[in-house]
Amino acid sequence: MGRSPEALLRRLSVRQRMTAIIALLLLPLAVLSAVSMMVLNEQEMAFRDSVEESVHGLLPLTTLEHYLQQALVDELLAESHDSVPDFAGLTQNVDNSFSSIQLGANAKDVPKQVIDDAQKAWVQARPSIRRLVEQVHARHVSGATASANTRIELERAIQDVSSARASLAGVLRARYEHAAAQRSRQLHWLMWSWLITLAVAAVLIVIFLRSLLRPLQALTQAARHIEEGQAGVRVDVDGRDELAVLAECFNRMTASWETTQGHLQTEAIKDPLTGVLNRRGILSQLDAELDLHRLRQQPLSVLAMDLDRFKFINDHYGHSTGDRALTWVATTMRGLLREHDHLGRHGGDEFIAVLPNTSHAAALEIAARIGQLVREGAAREAAYPEITIGVATAPDDGDLAASLLEAADARLYTQKKHRHAGSPASATSPPTQ
Numbered sequence: 001m002g003r004s005p006e007a008l009l010r011r012l013s014v015r016q017r018m019t020a021i022i023a024l025l026l027l028p029l030a031v032l033s034a035v036s037m038m039v040l041n042e043q044e045m046a047f048r049d050s051v052e053e054s055v056h057g058l059l060p061l062t063t064l065e066h067y068l069q070q071a072l073v074d075e076l077l078a079e080s081h082d083s084v085p086d087f088a089g090l091t092q093n094v095d096n097s098f099s100s101i102q103l104g105a106n107a108k109d110v111p112k113q114v115i116d117d118a119q120k121a122w123v124q125a126r127p128s129i130r131r132l133v134e135q136v137h138a139r140h141v142s143g144a145t146a147s148a149n150t151r152i153e154l155e156r157a158i159q160d161v162s163s164a165r166a167s168l169a170g171v172l173r174a175r176y177e178h179a180a181a182q183r184s185r186q187l188h189w190l191m192w193s194w195l196i197t198l199a200v201a202a203v204l205i206v207i208f209l210r211s212l213l214r215p216l217q218a219l220t221q222a223a224r225h226i227e228e229g230q231a232g233v234r235v236d237v238d239g240r241d242e243l244a245v246l247a248e249c250f251n252r253m254t255a256s257w258e259t260t261q262g263h264l265q266t267e268a269i270k271d272p273l274t275g276v277l278n279r280r281g282i283l284s285q286l287d288a289e290l291d292l293h294r295l296r297q298q299p300l301s302v303l304a305m306d307l308d309r310f311k312f313i314n315d316h317y318g319h320s321t322g323d324r325a326l327t328w329v330a331t332t333m334r335g336l337l338r339e340h341d342h343l344g345r346h347g348g349d350e351f352i353a354v355l356p357n358t359s360h361a362a363a364l365e366i367a368a369r370i371g372q373l374v375r376e377g378a379a380r381e382a383a384y385p386e387i388t389i390g391v392a393t394a395p396d397d398g399d400l401a402a403s404l405l406e407a408a409d410a411r412l413y414t415q416k417k418h419r420h421a422g423s424p425a426s427a428t429s430p431p432t433q
């Protein structure tokens with residue numbers, strides 16, 4: 001697994017990982033939400049300032065321009081329904097507007113030259129406008145008409161106010177566009193921040209979930225393999241988390257189960273008295289060796305063995321002496337046979353030996369050696385039996401367990417018959433007999 005992020009994560013427990021993942025997700029999301037709120041709030045305030053600035057800057061100039069134009073139209077008669085504007089108030093608003101724009105100019109959002117030009121236009125126009133407003137006011141009170149000079153002055157003042165208003169509108173538009181561009185950058189920045197945070201969160205969640213799912217999948221798969229009967233199934237133990245502990249337990253449990261199963265399987269095919277294979281074990285080995293024989297086309301021999309006068313031993317020396325005799329015979333035969341030969345107790349005082357890759361002649365020799373060893377034992381010890389052996393070989397006697405055992409049994413009982421009739425036959429009779 002190496003030192004992948006998943007492997008590093010698995011050094012922490014699942015509980016620690018969950019806490020870390022929640023902290024890692026919640027912290028940036030909380031910070032990002034707070035920053036987003038601040039940015040949006042700031043943008044709203046900037047927008048409100050921009051509107052107020054437009055109202056306070058442009059409205060007085062527009063009012064003045066409108067008033068002077070009205071005065072021109074009325075030929076300075078000042079109609080009774082048209083009131084004189086509060087010049088001082090309007091002037092103050094325009095001045096405030098310029099000073100706030102200049103403050104903003106420090107932030108370099110509008111070229112300074114543009115603001116200076118607009119302010120110059122306003123400063124130039126202000127005295128004459130003031131004077132005109134006062135004149136109009138005076139005439140309004142007295143009802144006098146305007147002189148030609150006043151008209152010219154009035155037209156010039158209108159021009160000055162109009163140019164000041166246009167300049168101011170340009171400044172405000174430039175400021176608005178600058179602020180709008182900034183807002184758009186901020187929104188982009190916020191959008192990317194959210195996207196990156198969510199992408200990182202998604203990657204973290206995927207790594208976290210994989211660090212949980214992978215070991216669970218490995219455990220599930222291992223359990224399935226065991227269910228299907230596979231042996232030696234183990235899961236990799238990575239990290240130090242709860243799932244690693246579970247994997248370790250699983251492996252220990254599987255190993256112990258396999259050991260128990262091995263013991264049970266061995267016990268199931270073992271003869272508890274003699275330690276050689278029991279009937280089931282020897283027949284199953286015979287089947288397995290016959291499969292190999294068919295595959296490799298090598299001869300396979302079977303010895304069917306029956307102890308002689310065993311009933312007599314039991315009856316005269318007791319059952320436990322009979323047991324000892326059985327064990328001695330089994331141990332003697334096992335010591336004589338090759339390691340890959342199989343020996344089993346077929347039942348009572350009957351034994352079967354399965355000799356892979358053994359010709360009939362070789363099997364007869366082995367049978368003769370067994371017979372001789374057992375006879376020697378019986379000669380030494382009165383409570384030991386003798387033995388009769390029938391030999392059969394595949395493929396000459398067939399290549400099925402039943403046919404081989406039948407042939408070996410038939411030869412065994414032929415010899416037994418001869419023995420009981422008092423003319424012992426050779427244990428090494430050829431299978432053709």
Ligand SMILES: Nc1nc2c(ncn2[C@@H]2O[C@H](COP(=O)(O)OP(=O)(O)OP(=O)(O)O)[C@@H](O)[C@H]2O)c(=O)[nH]1
Nearest residue numbers: 306307308309310311312314319320322323348349
């Ligand atoms: N001690 C002991 N005796 C057993 C065991 N299993 C079977 N027997 C006895 O083995 C004897 C087998 O009978 P037989 O095959 O007729 O005995 P035998 O005297 O060898 O007869 P032949 O084979 O004709 O020579 C019986 O007396 C069974 O009770 C065992 O596990 N222990």
